[in-house]
Amino acid sequence: MTTMTTAEAIVKSLKLQGIDTIYCLPGLQSDHFFNALYDHGKDLNIIHTRHEQGAAYMALGASLSTGKPNMFSVVPGPGLLNASAALATAQSIGTPVLAFSGQIPSKAIGKGFGLLHEIPNQTELMTALTSWSASIHNANEASGKVAKAFKLMKNHGCYKTVGLDCAMDILSQSEEAELIGVEEIDYLPVDDDAIKRAAKLLANAKNPLIVVGGGAQEASEEIRELAEMLQAPVNSNRMGHGVMDSRHYLAMRHPCGHKLWKKTDVVIAIGTRLQTSQMAWGVDDELKIIHLNTNLQELGRINKPAVALHVDAVRGTRAIIDALSTISEIRSSREDEYSALKKRFAEEISVLGPQIAWLSAIREALPDEGIFASELTQCGYVSRFAFDVYHPRTFVDTGFLGTLGYGFATALGAKVANPDVPVVSISGDGGFMFTVQELATAVLHKISVVAIVFNDNAYGNVKRDQIEVYGNKVIASDLHNPDFVKMAESFGARGVKVTSPEKLRVALKEAFTADGPTVIEIPVDELPAPWEFINLKKIR
Numbered sequence: 001m002t003t004m005t006t007a008e009a010i011v012k013s014l015k016l017q018g019i020d021t022i023y024c025l026p027g028l029q030s031d032h033f034f035n036a037l038y039d040h041g042k043d044l045n046i047i048h049t050r051h052e053q054g055a056a057y058m059a060l061g062a063s064l065s066t067g068k069p070n071m072f073s074v075v076p077g078p079g080l081l082n083a084s085a086a087l088a089t090a091q092s093i094g095t096p097v098l099a100f101s102g103q104i105p106s107k108a109i110g111k112g113f114g115l116l117h118e119i120p121n122q123t124e125l126m127t128a129l130t131s132w133s134a135s136i137h138n139a140n141e142a143s144g145k146v147a148k149a150f151k152l153m154k155n156h157g158c159y160k161t162v163g164l165d166c167a168m169d170i171l172s173q174s175e176e177a178e179l180i181g182v183e184e185i186d187y188l189p190v191d192d193d194a195i196k197r198a199a200k201l202l203a204n205a206k207n208p209l210i211v212v213g214g215g216a217q218e219a220s221e222e223i224r225e226l227a228e229m230l231q232a233p234v235n236s237n238r239m240g241h242g243v244m245d246s247r248h249y250l251a252m253r254h255p256c257g258h259k260l261w262k263k264t265d266v267v268i269a270i271g272t273r274l275q276t277s278q279m280a281w282g283v284d285d286e287l288k289i290i291h292l293n294t295n296l297q298e299l300g301r302i303n304k305p306a307v308a309l310h311v312d313a314v315r316g317t318r319a320i321i322d323a324l325s326t327i328s329e330i331r332s333s334r335e336d337e338y339s340a341l342k343k344r345f346a347e348e349i350s351v352l353g354p355q356i357a358w359l360s361a362i363r364e365a366l367p368d369e370g371i372f373a374s375e376l377t378q379c380g381y382v383s384r385f386a387f388d389v390y391h392p393r394t395f396v397d398t399g400f401l402g403t404l405g406y407g408f409a410t411a412l413g414a415k416v417a418n419p420d421v422p423v424v425s426i427s428g429d430g431g432f433m434f435t436v437q438e439l440a441t442a443v444l445h446k447i448s449v450v451a452i453v454f455n456d457n458a459y460g461n462v463k464r465d466q467i468e469v470y471g472n473k474v475i476a477s478d479l480h481n482p483d484f485v486k487m488a489e490s491f492g493a494r495g496v497k498v499t500s501p502e503k504l505r506v507a508l509k510e511a512f513t514a515d516g517p518t519v520i521e522i523p524v525d526e527l528p529a530p531w532e533f534i535n536l537k538k539i540r
Helices: 006-016 028-040 052-066 078-092 122-129 139-154 168-172 192-204 214-230 254-261 275-281 313-324 335-365 378-386 407-417 438-444 460-468 484-491 501-511
Strands: 002-005 021-024 045-048 070-074 097-103 132-136 162-167 174-177 208-212 234-236 251-253 266-270 288-292 307-309 371-373 423-428 450-455 494-497 518-523
Touching: 002 006, 006 028, 006 139, 006 162, 006 168, 006 174, 021 052, 021 407, 028 070, 028 097, 028 168, 045 052, 052 070, 052 078, 052 097, 052 407, 052 438, 070 078, 078 097, 078 122, 097 122, 097 139, 097 168, 122 132, 122 162, 132 139, 139 162, 139 174, 162 168, 192 266, 192 288, 192 307, 192 313, 208 214, 208 254, 214 234, 214 266, 214 313, 234 254, 251 254, 251 335, 251 378, 254 275, 254 335, 254 378, 266 313, 288 313, 335 378, 335 501, 371 407, 378 423, 378 460, 407 423, 407 438, 438 484, 450 501, 484 494, 484 518, 494 501, 501 518
Parallel strands: 021 045, 021 070, 070 097, 097 162, 132 162, 208 234, 208 266, 234 251, 266 288, 288 307, 371 423, 423 450, 450 518, 494 518
Antiparallel strands: 002 174
């Protein structure tokens, strides 16, 4: 037991838990926390941003690209609200992010006095945006709650995104406190009987299909082994990209999975909700679903599976492989069949030539292990099924929440967490301006992200719908933009404009060697709609 302030106990505990970077925006209610960081956190990397959403998105990007816990710190009230879109995104896709917020003085909480940054029910807000949250009430309990937060983020259960807050007066109080180190991870038990049932279904399946999501990112090796054993395609959509190397003949994007769905007799869903396949493509009595997920609530949420496996992807998949090895015959390769399917699909999507040309240029310039941060823009939509991904955690996306504007700031966090790996973000002119101020953060901290901005002077997707669906009733979708090259240069970043995929390829290779951020503007006209390959119809 050592006498320390609550803020000191929090900082020391964060370091014990392995935090090396804090993304933040300081303010009055967290002054004591930052004072403790100055005194006790000299070996921590403090990345301060220009907006709270930037801090939260950077923590998100760091976690998505590494699978490890990361954190951000903001002031209460408007600070936490500004970060809420990023926090909700992290929670929705099960990303280990810790939100640490200050609070108004403890005796004023819930009183409605109208103090600076006071909002009603902040505790409830934090609870709604995380899987677990708590308030720190004194120095002695600080380390225990920090340790619990990190245990929950690392556990193979349903907790991932967590929140802590602490009142400003509590942060400065001193008392004897004990520091608690890293707690042992609780692994979910493997249900041997359920594994045997799953293995039997797969062994007897004629056309099995594996569908992977973000929860399968750590099980790439096991899933490849299972796929090859079964000669089963591995279908991914956004969060599951990279689990299977796109160059493998069994790696299938979502539209190819749709083509296979009708004749699939057993599907094993690993680390995914399987929402689109079940709700949009349809299920019937002939389709047997094996659902493997660490989140118990997802098992049976849409349809009751034939076998539910409440276990992490690595241990669950490995157990299935072991069980299959004793009952399954060696299967003939289906490489010719699936390679032909992938070739036919590539021909089908050639109607999206402009987007594919830009994405191909990025893929050719980006090293295999390079990180690509997508966005809700025309090339971003196409990247979901037309951008090759070679390694886990190298395709960064928001999943179903679709948080417009997240891309650039999230890519900054990915770069900080992976300093030796090239990182590219793509944005439309609309989404890029959501976090454009973080160019200042990138320059200050020498974060060498390459930000590609496709500029059509509109919220392009909205405008297309207004023209095509609503009889050319264009409203609130045209945009007035700055000169992105000059704007980048005014921040102290590099600015480049390119007009062809070939020039983009050259610009990217130069940008990857630059010391600091680069903005590449690409003027574009209206691009062909990708929706026939995304909004796939019911087939069962």
